[in-house]
Amino acid sequence: MSISVRLPDGRALELPDGATGADAASVIGPGLAKAALAVSVEELGSGQPPQLRDLSWPLPDNASISILTAKDQEQALALLRHDAAHVLATAVMGLYPGVKISIGPSIENGFYYDFEFPPGVSISEADFPAIEARMAEHVKAAEPFVREDVTPQAARARFASEGQDYKVELIDDLVSAADHDEELTSVSLYTNGPFTDLCRGPHAPSTKTVGAFKLQSVAGAYWRGDSTRTMLTRIYGTAFPSKKELDEHLHRLEQAALRDHRKLGRELELFHFSDVSPGAAFWLPAGTSMFNALVSLSRQMGESRGYTEVKTPLIYDSELWKTSGHWGKYRENMFTIEAEEREMGLKPMNCPGHAHLYGSRRHSYRELPIRYSEPGLLHRNEASGVLHGLLRVRHFAQDDAHIFCTEEQVQQEVAGCLEFAFATYELFDFDVRLELSTRPEQRIGSDEMWDRAEDKLKRALREQKLDYALNPGDGAFYGPKIDMHMTDSLGRSWQLGTVQLDYSMPERFDLTYTGADNTEHRPVMIHRALFGSYERFIGIMIEHYGGEFPLWLAPVQAIVLPISDRLNEYARRVRARLRDAQIRAELDDRGESVGRKIRDAELRKLPYMLIVGEREATDGTVSLRQHRTGDIGTLTLEQTCERLRGEVARRNGRGGDS
Template sequence: MSENIIGYLDNDNNIIDTQSAEETAGLTPIEYDNSEKALEIIRHSTAHLMAQAITELYPNSQFFVGPVVDEGFYYDFRVDQKIGEEDLKTIEKKMKDLIKKKYKIEKYEISKDEAIKKFANDDLKQAVMRRIEDNTLSIYKQGEFEDLCRGPHVPALRFLNNFKLTRVAGAYLGGDEKAEMLTRIYGIAFADKESLKAHLDMLEEAKKRDHRKIGTEMELFMFNEEAGAGLPFWMPKGAKLRVKLEEILHKAHRVRGYQPVRGPEILKSDMWRTSGHYACYGENMYLTEIDEQEYGIKPMNCIGHIQIFKQTQKSYRDLPLRFYEYGVVHRHEKSGVLHGLLRVREFTQDDAHIFCTPEQIASEVIEVVEFVDSVMQLFGFNYTMEVATKPEKAIGEDAVWELATQGLKDALEENNLPYTIDEGGGAFYGPKIDVKITDALGRKWQCGTIQVDFNLPQRFEVEYVAEDNTRKQPVMLHRAILGSFERFIAILTEHFAGEFPFFIAPTQVIFVPIAENHVDYANELKKTLMLEGIDAEVYDKNDSLNKRIRTAEKQRVPYVAIIGDEEVANKSVAIRNRRSREQYNLTQDEFMVELTQELQKGKI
């Protein structure tokens, strides 16, 4: 066996580590490199190396789970003293010392009953085993350290030289907010030093672009823990940005044949029982009682749109019928996962539902994909698509799910659109296409979604009159382009580092009059711009000119215009273009033409 092989892939693309692959014929070798499968093995093995180091430094530690995640790996554990960010270097040093001991990683198997006895004094191991249905369990051992694990792992510690522990956090045992808080340490690992350095450089840049930091500096939004966690407040500048984004999408929806609607934000729980939300999503809903009847605050907008569709009789000639709503929804996210605007308890979806015939599914899906493409191009995002299939917790018959899933695949394949599969990642009522965008730092984000649903129309007895005068059930396509305004604005903020495109910038122009006698002309220009839908401000406070210019530029405003004697006399402006890093003079009319052209770039 080659020294650089760290595992194998079977015919189903499952990873098998070198110790489990007794017969390698027909298996595909996994080389030690930065491929997705290789990194999964490397990072999972590094998590165990970290656990071994923690065990030696903190002998009474007990470990729960240590999976690979999108951002690298982590391990949850109990320790009898506080571990902070300052301790990570000590743990890293111990990990490097362990690598020098050249331990091999060995695997052995025991029965579940034997494992229960072996770890009888470790309640965290007992909790792990309660989650495992298999009667035979595998244990991985390196030196004196061993832990329950399915694997896979590299053959030896010598493959684990390029890692970095990134942060310490708290994590509830099993994700249960009522359970014990464990310590969690995150880390990252690669096959070579260069990739590790590039990733750490990206993390540093990400810190500078953090939307929470920029949002505070630019006064876009705020949170108030006294008012409630995960509930964003939009400040004037953030609200202006958001309104511009909403207006761009509003026009784009209308020209594509969508009709605006709005449903209530609270409905009787019986509606949510009929839809399946109560059974499949109830733990994420906020419930209350009115007139001795239970109501649920909506976590999704679909039921409201169904009721609007049903209000009048529809014919096949009315289909496809496209409803859209900027729908405010509430979901009970656990406090530990709340993260700025990226994970909140109240948010607004750019939601739409398309009622169509089965024959119209493919064309409607492609129309939505083209809509997605136009929005992604507007902001310079690359994106990929993923077909998510039936989850464990779902409603509807398998045959219906297979029909809906194949409909999505056919629509993409017939138009030569590449996609990957996310097994079990669908919504509880139907399969979906998830849109994953890549930002300026190469990070992937889940945003838009297109979902095919036969189940809700059936449950709510939604019908239309077909061409042969029979009553038939329409298909319901759930769709969002951005996902939510909150999440998309967070991504935009980090993608552009707050340097928003002119057409959505909260403040687009700041006028800085040099002296008092220049203020009237600056205010005249501001009024002219505001009438054209361009947000402008005048900085005429009693500060030095340089300080006012610096203050304006800190707001990441696209244009700063200086107004002095020459500008007043000639009806012109002295421009500092933050985007092009240029300074130049324009007449008032020329300036308006330039700004109008910039606004036009925001059309889709």
């Protein structure tokens, strides 16, 4: 008896019946056998997606397999971090007798494990070295991960006898969840060294795979995220195949911490947060300048692309939200108020207001497309626990626009949005990645409508010669969408812009236009934002540039530094001249030495310093100095203004050192 499996290069491999992934790897080559971590198995014809399995898993006949090694970065990292979570639990069980274990998955950038420590024991980062030392012993011992499939009853009895209540509860839940279809006959246990966990797997062959790891933080977490249940202790860590990769990751984290927008926002006096209004930024003058610079950019670029700005109310009767569907689906995220016994809601999005505005008058096909834009104020009732600086707020504005167009205009409008997006992102030196999200399971509209809509987005992408990844099933229920992701200077990915086709809202608001045939037709609505929220975008920008903004975006663009008090009068004239040229300029007229003034301006990362002494005052010049670059030379006031104006107008994307 033998089985046949197919390899990624299409070759077929004959193996004896019962052969495992490890056997397949050694037939392919000794190098691969050594590097193998797990095996991805797709049973051909089963209709099931590939499953990652232990190397010791007997391969089924007629399967397509691929051996996982550290080269398959994302999957391998997730696997070894799950291994690391087990190693963490092994160490904690050894060090703290009586500790109860719950769950320990891999997560983005690392892993965690949740524990209930015995009464009187509390864990802090000070305990990490001891736990890490114990973990290192288990890694060094290269303990094999051994899988065992047992009946749920046997597993339950085992964990119950060890006082592991959380595991018992998990098994009970597995059993009752399975009862509906067919009885659960087995659960899997993984053992490494002295530790056994209830776990689906898979795991690498041994703990040795956890090449380098570090515990990072400790936090409280409710069992099953339920605030009525026990508060457990969650220990977070990260792991990599090698020390070098771990060190690089930790270095990136340090850099990110230095650039934390909350820290820089305070230091550069951009904004302030207070518990008097959770999740809402108080913008200081410098931050407001940045905010306004972005709003003007969006306005200016929109105007030349046929966008018209509108202003719509903040507060609407619940009737509008019922029409838009928000009252049913989104109400928990809205702030509501009562006025004259009418229930009102603060807008969490601009779309219903724009749809209402469009519907307030008759439209002819000749007017379309209509492109309404509005940096409208929005409120979303986010739980206070998830608020995070500017990145997650309750009060914000978006560079929001809604296009109302005919079915025939959709493709061209989407292409226009993409052109607008790339023209915008180019200013910030971003690498942009596009994702096309198609019909989800829960959706409105016919398959034919979806075919057409998806096809239009694809054509628009092709027309702009853009590469994109397909994200099947992730569209909105009302239409497909294109999401735009950018990678920042720290290598982190952010979703910024979106272009969404909407066939639902025009229906709900009964929007129409009169066609050339003199009958009423339904327009298509396109939702489009490029920055997303201005608040979040500024937060990302602060970290992307590390506070060293390109000149056009810098909150303070230049500072005038007189070398003595006697020159303050001339210095004021210089500042006035800069301000006339629309340069955001400050004056440092403190009685400090010029050396000190320069140092302070450098610390504030101000792009330009204009130093004025006796000679400059007599000649009507300044001595120009650029942040990080140093002295540029003596220029007349005219030359200085021209230089700075030119740089602002070019909107060069490069910040100080990036």
